[in-house]
Every structure is written in C-alpha cells, then in structure tokens.
Amino acid sequence: MAEIHLKNVSRRWHNFTAVDDLTLQIPDREFLVLLGPSGCGKSTTMRMIAGLEDVSSGEIWMGGKLMNHLEPKDRDVSMVFQSYGLYPNMTVYENIRFPLKIRGIPASEHKQRVMKAAEMVELTPFLDRRPAALSGGQRQRVALARAIVREPNCFLMDEPLSNLDAKLRVSTRAQIANLHHALKTTTIYVTHDQVEAMTLADRVVVMKGGIAQQVGKPMEIYDRPANTFVASFIGSPAMNLIDGDIADGTFSNPYLTVSGLPHAARGPVTLGFRAEDVSVVSEGGNLSAPVYSVENLGDSTMFAIKGAHDDLISLKADKTARMAIGETVHAHVPAAACHVFDRESGLRID
Ligand code: ATP
Numbered sequence: 577m578a579e580i581h582l583k584n585v586s587r588r589w590h591n592f593t594a595v596d597d598l599t600l601q602i603p604d605r606e607f608l609v610l611l612g613p614s615g616c617g618k619s620t621t622m623r624m625i626a627g628l629e630d631v632s633s634g635e636i637w638m639g640g641k642l643m644n645h646l647e648p649k650d651r652d653v654s655m656v657f658q659s660y661g662l663y664p665n666m667t668v669y670e671n672i673r674f675p676l677k678i679r680g681i682p683a684s685e686h687k688q689r690v691m692k693a694a695e696m697v698e699l700t701p702f703l704d705r706r707p708a709a710l711s712g713g714q715r716q717r718v719a720l721a722r723a724i725v726r727e728p729n730c731f732l733m734d735e736p737l738s739n740l741d742a743k744l745r746v747s748t749r750a751q752i753a754n755l756h757h758a759l760k761t762t763t764i765y766v767t768h769d770q771v772e773a774m775t776l777a778d779r780v781v782v783m784k785g786g787i788a789q790q791v792g793k794p795m796e797i798y799d800r801p802a803n804t805f806v807a808s809f810i811g812s813p814a815m816n817l818i819d820g821d822i823a824d825g826t827f828s829n830p831y832l833t834v835s836g837l838p839h840a841a842r843g844p845v846t847l848g849f850r851a852e853d854v855s856v857v858s859e860g861g862n863l864s865a866p867v868y869s870v871e872n873l874g875d876s877t878m879f880a881i882k883g884a885h886d887d888l889i890s891l892k893a894d895k896t897a898r899m900a901i902g903e904t905v906h907a908h909v910p911a912a913a914c915h916v917f918d919r920e921s922g923l924r925i926d
Pocket residue numbers: 589592594612613614615616617618619620621768
C-alpha cells in the first residue's frame with residue numbers, strides 16, 4: 577500500500593515560503609501530477625516526499641506510516657530526474673542492477689529482475705552498452721528501468737522528459753503512461769508542461785506561489801478552472817480572458833457582448849472562453865475585431881484578433897478558413913462556453 581497523505585505541509589527558508597500549507601490525499605495507485613510554473617514549489621514538494629528536503633511544518637504519511645524523520649533510503653520510493661543520474665562507467669545492465677545491490681536483494685534474483693525491467697522499457701538490446709553510447713531517450717529509459725527494478729511503493733518523477741526533444745518527449749510520455757498502466761505503482765510527477773499533466777495524470781495539482789490552486793481530474797480542471805491562473809495555465813492556446821462588466825446576465829465591453837449568462841453577479845468581471853468554442857461567422861455574431869495574426873496548423877487555422885486595450889483573442893477555425901491580417905472578423909462566443917471570474921480576486925463565479 578502506498579497511499580500518501582500530506583497534512584498541512586509547508587517548507588520555509590528564512591521568511592520565504594516555498595510550499596504553503598499543502599494538504600493532499602493521494603490514493604494507492606494514483607498518478608498525480610504537480611503542475612505549475614518555475615518556482616511554484618512543485619520540486620520542493622516532491623523532495624520533501626522523497627526525504628531530500630526537510631518539512632518545516634506539517635506531516636507526510638505513506639502507507640499509514642509517518643515519514644517526516646525517515647531517511648530517503650527508508651522511504652521505499654524511487655526517483656527519476658531530468659538529469660538521468662546514470663553511472664558512466666557502468667553498463668546499462670549494471671546501472672539497472674545497482675539499486676538491487678545497494679538494497680541487499682539476493683544476487684540470485686538480480687538477473688531476472690533486471691531483464692524484466694529492461695524489457696518493459698525496450699532496452700534489452702542495449703544492456704552491454706555504457707551510457708555514453710546511448711541517445712538521450714535511451715538514457716532516460718535506463719533511469720526508468722532503474723526505478724522500476726526496485727519495485728518501490730511509489731515513483732517520484734521530476735520533469736523526466738525535459739531534456740528530450742519534442743518527438744522523443746511524446747514517445748517517452750506514452751511509455752510512462754503504459755508503464756503506469758502495467759505496474760499501477762503510485763506516481764507523483766512534477767512538470768511545468770500542461771500537456772504532460774493532461775495526458776498522464778489521474779489527478780492534477782495546479783500550483784502557484786507554493787499554494788495549490790486547484791486539485792482535480794484533468795478534464796475537471798480544463799472544464800471548470802477555479803481561477804484565472806488555472807484557466808490561463810491549462811489548455812493550448814491559453815483560455816481567452818477578457819475584462820468587462822456584467823449585469824443581468826450580460827457581459828459587455830467595447831467589442832464583445834455575451835447575453836444569457838447564468839450569473840447573478842454585477843460589476844467588473846473577467847470573461848473566459850476557449851479558442852475552440854468560438855465560431856467564425858460571415859456577419860453578425862457578438863464579437864468583431866481586426867485580425868492580428870493567422871497561423872495555419874494543418875488540421876485547423878488559428879486566428880488572433882485584437883480587441884480594445886490590445887487584448888489578443890485566439891479563435892480556432894476550420895483548416896480551410898482564410899482571413900487576411902487587418903480584415904475584420906465576425907465571430908460568435910456562445911454563453912454556454914463562457915466562464916466568469918471575479919476581476920479582482922480572479923476566482924470563478926458560479
Ligand atoms: P522549477 O520548475 O524551476 O524547478 P519548482 O516549482 O520546482 O520550479 P522549487 O524548486 O520547488 O520550484 O522552488 C520553489 C521556491 O523555493 C523557489 O522560489 C526557489 O528559489 C526556492 N528554493 C528552493 N530551494 C531553496 C533553498 N535551498 N533555499 C532557499 N530557497 C529555495
């Protein structure tokens with residue numbers, strides 16, 4: 577069992593708080609992603625779970641045991657970092673076997689366990705090579721195999737795909753998803769990449785300034801962001817966020833009016849809507865503004881239009897859509913696709 581429970585965990589350095597009163601219940605077998613921009617405290621959180629960093633206050637429980645004062649080696653977690661941390665003078669086989677030697681696993685079990693781990697990440701043909709003779713993707717797979725071979729209670733992965741090129745990142749990401757499906761080991765995964773979070777996670781914790789902004793399944797967070805920070809961090813392109821005023825269920829600003837919003841709020845708000853929810857119409861619609869940029873993506877066309885106050889708004893149109901820069905585009909933003917946030921606090925208004 578590797579249920580992990582963080583109770584009011586904080587990490588402070590002098591008067592700076594890197595992680596602020598974080599409470600999380602991570603069920604056994606869950607794939608939890610800590611997502612946020614650089615400096616939001618996600619690595620610190622993971623390092624506290626690993627035992628590499630002290631907790632300033634709060635408690636970390638794993639499998640019903642208090643971990644706060646246990647050494648990293650006694651926590652039964654395996655870590656995978658973005659720098660692979662391989663031993664250059666050892667072969668792939670020896671690198672994968674190393675944790676078994678350290679932990680005193682009987683030598684008679686080594687070969688079978690190394691071969692199984694190597695097979696899971698398709699490294700069998702490379703077992704005699706040294707890390708220098710491997711590609712970046714292969715090295716990261718050695719690091720994964722070395723984590724797997726111990727059969728730990730929990731995997732902790734800190735930006736494991738960051739050093740890979742775009743194509744390898746996609747294939748290694750799929751491999752990590754597949755490994756989790758096969759092993760069902762509780763995994764905590766740190767990234768600043770919302771695509772990794774959306775594609776890998778059972779649940780995502782979106783962090784900012786050491787504080788969890790929202791915890792939920794990827795689609796819950798995508799469909800109902802708790803605040804403007806989460807709304808702008810999840811999804812590509814980012815959600816359009818436009819300032820205006822709301823009264824009697826109608827949002828308005830100089831270039832956009834949306835009626836029929838089921839909100840009783842009055843006053844200054846931020847309206848959110850996603851590029852894919854806007855349809856370009858030949859005339860009319862509730863949004864008109866000049867085209868600022870056009871990007872043909874192959875399967876679709878992205879337009880950015882520029883409203884008053886230099887607001888840039890993304891619209892996703894059919895791949896055949898044609899529009900010239902400077903031309904006025906008419907579009908329809910449906911009320912049902914809109915999110916309303918308090919302008920001052922950024923919090924979602926339901
Ligand atoms: P990144 O993606 O850049 O690694 P992160 O979200 O993982 O960012 P952390 O590494 O957890 O962020 O750092 C959180 C904050 O704590 C940062 O502002 C960082 O400067 C600060 N911090 C981390 N380690 C220390 C330390 N040893 N002493 C003081 N401040 C630290």
